[in-house]
Amino acid sequence: MTKRREQSQTEKLRKALSEREAQLQEAQARLAALEGSTSLQVGRALTSAAKRPGRGLVRLPRDLYRLWRGDDPAGQAGARRRRTAEPVRSYDAERQEARLLAGTAGPQDDRLVVAGVLSPEARAAIDPYVRVVPLRPHDAQVVFDSIGIDAVLVSASAAAPGTPWAHTGDPAALDRTRALRWIVESAASRGIPSVLVRDAPAPPGLARIGFDAVHDGGLGVPLHRFNPVAVEPDRAPAPVHVSAATPARGAAAPLLAALAEDGLRGGAPRWSDLPDVLRAGSGVVVTDPALADRALACGTRALLLGSHPEPERVGSALRTVPADPDARHAAARELADVRSAGALTPEELRSVLRLIFLRLATPVRLAEILGGVRLAPGSGGASLPLKGRRVALLALPVDDTSSLALADDVLNQMHPPAEVVVPKGSARFAGVERLRSHGLPLRTTANVEPAVDPRPRDWARMAEVAGSGWAALWREPRGAAFLADTVCAAECSGADAVGPAIASWAAAHGAADAVDWAGADQDYVFVSAIQPDLARRDLLVRALHPGVWNRRGARLLALNPVHTADPVGH
Structure with missing residues (x-):
């Protein structure tokens, strides 16, 4: 009992000492900021000139000019002193128990390592990439000092109420x-950059902390969360209002009230249920362009109130009403059009x-x-988050004609392949030479002969020499959107292979069942059999029949x- 009382008193003393040291550190930081301020430097220059009018008045214009340019030696030294990182002394950070609650770096892989001060939604958006x-706050020092990172990423939404970093700034x-x-x-x-992503309103002091860059806007559309995969065919026909994280203001508010x-009808779902x-x-019906993009990615037609998106994003899928309080009748007409059009075709x-x-x-x-x-x-470079989209295009052209068709198809792709793999016997065809002249990486293999109807073993041997995680199986020209559509579908679904659904590989023997036929004419649904257009390299090298x-x-x-034809104008 006595030992427990002594431990309690020790903890109280440590807490009091940590609080005093934190107050002292804050006072020292404020003093350093005051000493390095331009106002104090100007005052010192004027005082020095007044004390020694002879030389002081001669030097005064030069000193003031240096302060105006910001190259005052004393000011630079003060800035360097302020930039030196010192430990943050606090009771939460000093407790030994805090180390038991510290986060971990997770499994090692080839992705960029980002130390994140993020909201749950922001972390869920970037986690796969x-x-x-x-x-x-309680483990920042312990974790930061024990790992190697490539960047620090802070989202303004992390300072929202109810989060560990609530009201930061x-x-x-x-x-x-x-x-x-x-x-x-x-x-x-350490030479590690820090970035603030202003994806939500935040205290003004947050942006003044000293980030290397500030990005105005969100983190884009996470297609692994917002996608049309396995959507029920029968959707609710009546449009609903989905509230954004920040309430509607300006002209959008009266428009929403009029439509209500x-x-x-509408609501404000949690981010996890959105x-x-x-x-x-x-x-x-939404008031946030980012929310409209998420709705479109789910196959839902959107009416955007009070905003003006880019012209190429306006079409039958996304309708807009300008920020005009008198646009009530226009909003009602657009809402009726959205209701009658239904979900996206x-x-x-x-x-x-x-x-x-793509964008x-x-x-x-x-x-x-x-x-x-x-x-x-x-x-690894800033493009490393895009590494999961790298795809090797496998092709087996049998003559100059088919190789030229291959070259035309590859060079027109919206999402170009990272590499092209062909048999060694096709390396001198005119189309392959054209690809080589455009600087496209080419790989060849001597274990495969050009063929019109390749076997699984042929695709497997070609995939073995590819260096990308995905492999596209080229059989004939498929248009400029071939790779963009298939890789996008894989990113949306996390599937291992993408391609046209077929009733069944056993359908020729009359073994197709009702489930096979039901999925044969649908897109973005998981099925039991496909003719693969895109597959993971690790799956393809196993030489199994699809x-x-x-x-x-x-x-x-x-x-x-x-x-x-493309209705949006691509």
Whole structure:
């Protein structure tokens, strides 16, 4: 009992000491900021000139000019002192128990390692594309000092109420602000960039912490969460209003109120339930362009109030009403059109997904954000989040004619292949030479002969020499969107292979069942048999017949060719 009382008193004393040291550290930081301020430097220059009018008045213009340019030696020294990262002394960080609650770096892989101060939604969005090491106020120092990272990523939504970093940047949460400032300064001392993503309103002090870059906007559309995979054919016909994270303001608020009087229903689902809510209906009314993009990715027609998206994104799939309080009748007409049109058609859905995949998806946005800072040498580069999209195109042209058709198809792809693999016997065909002249990486294998109807063993031998994680099986020209559509479908679904659904490989013997026939004409559904257009390299090298892939645990996604015109204008 006595020992427990002594331990309790020791903890109280340690807490009091930590609080005093934290207050002292804060006072020292404020003093350093005051000493390095321009106002104090100007005052010192004027005082020095007044004390020694002879030389002081002569030097005063030069000193003031240096202060104006910001190259004052004393100011630079003060800035360097302020930039030095010192440990944040706090009771939560100093407790030995905090080490038991610290996060871990997770399994090693070839993704970029990002120390994240992120909201749950932001982390779920980027998790498949970078390896996130979460930092919390109580374990930030312990974790940060024990791992090697490539960048620090902070989302403004992480400062929302109810999160571990709630109100960071607000004067009422100095302990969390101090911990985040230590993270940013410690990263700068190691040469690691830090980025703030302003994906939500946040206290103004958050942006003044000293990030290397600030990105205005969200993290893009995470297609692994927002997609039309396995959507029920019978959707709710009536459009609903889905609230954004921030309430509607300006002209959008009266428009929503007017539509609500006309019977528009709505709600504010949790972020984890949002994909299911968007997939359940045929149309939605939103005030946030990012939310409209997510709805379109789910195959849901959207009416956007009070915003002006890019012209190429406006079409039958996305309707807009300008930010005008007098646009009530226009909003009612557009809502009626959305209701009558229903969910997106297969052609509209394919076109919308293609646009999002190429320009608005989360890995594209991550590459853009990280491309704005200087990553440390050896980190792998800002394009590493896009590595999962690398695809090797496997082809077996038998003559110059088929090789030229291959070259035309490859060079026109919206999503170009990372490499092309052909048999050694096809390497001198005119089309292959054309691909080589355009600088496209080419690989050859001597174990396969050119063939019109390749066998699984032929595809397997070609996949063995490929260096990408995905392999596309080229049999004939499929159009410029071939790779973009198939890789997008794989990113949406996490499937192991993508291609047109067939009734069954055993259908020729009369063994197709009702399930086979039901899925044969649908897209973005998992089926038991496909004619593979895209497959994981690890699956292809096993030289198994596609008819037994599903028996070995492979997930097969149906995606049939679309030969109609692009309604969005691609």
